[in-house]
Amino acid sequence: MAAKKILMLVGDYVEDYEVMVPFQALQMVGHTVHAVCPNKKAGDFVRTAIHxxxxxxxYSEKPGHNFVLNFDFAQVKAEDYDALVVPGGRSPEYLRLNAAVLELVQAFDDAKKPIAAVCHGPQLLAAAGILNGRECAAYPACGPDVEMAGGRYVELDVAAVHVEGNLVTAPAWPAHPAWLAGFLTLLGTKITL
Structure with a gap:
């Protein structure tokens, strides 16, 4: 398996586990992960929230860690990456107001590259207009966002995942084992013991 280059879109008050766990796990299996935020560069940080x-x-919300970004948003080009990760928390709520972020999401989907979104992450997919006619799991409070975008909200157990085409979606961080496994499958990553 060739290592993949993955883009992760984050912002202040991204959910702590939903950014930290995939960021570290994807690197652990050999992939390169660039975590970026609009108007920020490598070495800057975003605050996280623990849900x-x-x-x-x-969910309840508590202060999390400061998550250090490792790449400049201004240098990101979708064609340089193999896949996209959109963690949840509060950041997707306002990242969806950024035209450049929406264009990135659309470019990944147009190229049929794997997109993994968890919890509130599908708010960004909905705003980018890529859910029409497709199924998508999300945090239950985001179900109306999925449906208003023309998608079909899939209600799952909090630890389950839904895979459709290039989309891997899940309701919240308890789904990390299934969500990351689904994403790794789309990436072609094989883990042997």
Missing amino acids: DFEGDQT
Whole structure:
């Protein structure tokens, strides 16, 4: 397997686990991951938030870590990458207002490159207009975003994944094992023991 080059789109208050775990796991198996944020460069950081499920009507939110970016957003070109990762948290909510971010998402999808989005990440896919006629899992509160974008929201157990074509989506970070496994399959990554 040849190592892949993966782009990760993040912003302030990205969900802590949803950025840290895939960033580290994808590098662990040999891939290059560039984590970028609009208007920021390598060495800058974004703040993360820890979302937990503690019996309330929705998740709780606590301060997370400072996540250091390792590439400049201004230098990103979709054609230089093999795949895209969109973590959840609050960042997709406002990243979807950035035309350059939407163009990147559209370019990855037009090229049929693997796109992995988790939790609130599908808000960015919906805003980019790539969900029409497609199935997509997401955090339940994002189901209306998927449907208003012409997609079909797939309700899953919090630890499950949905794969359709080049999209790998899941409801939240408890799905990391299944979500990352689905993404690695699309990437052609084989792990042998």
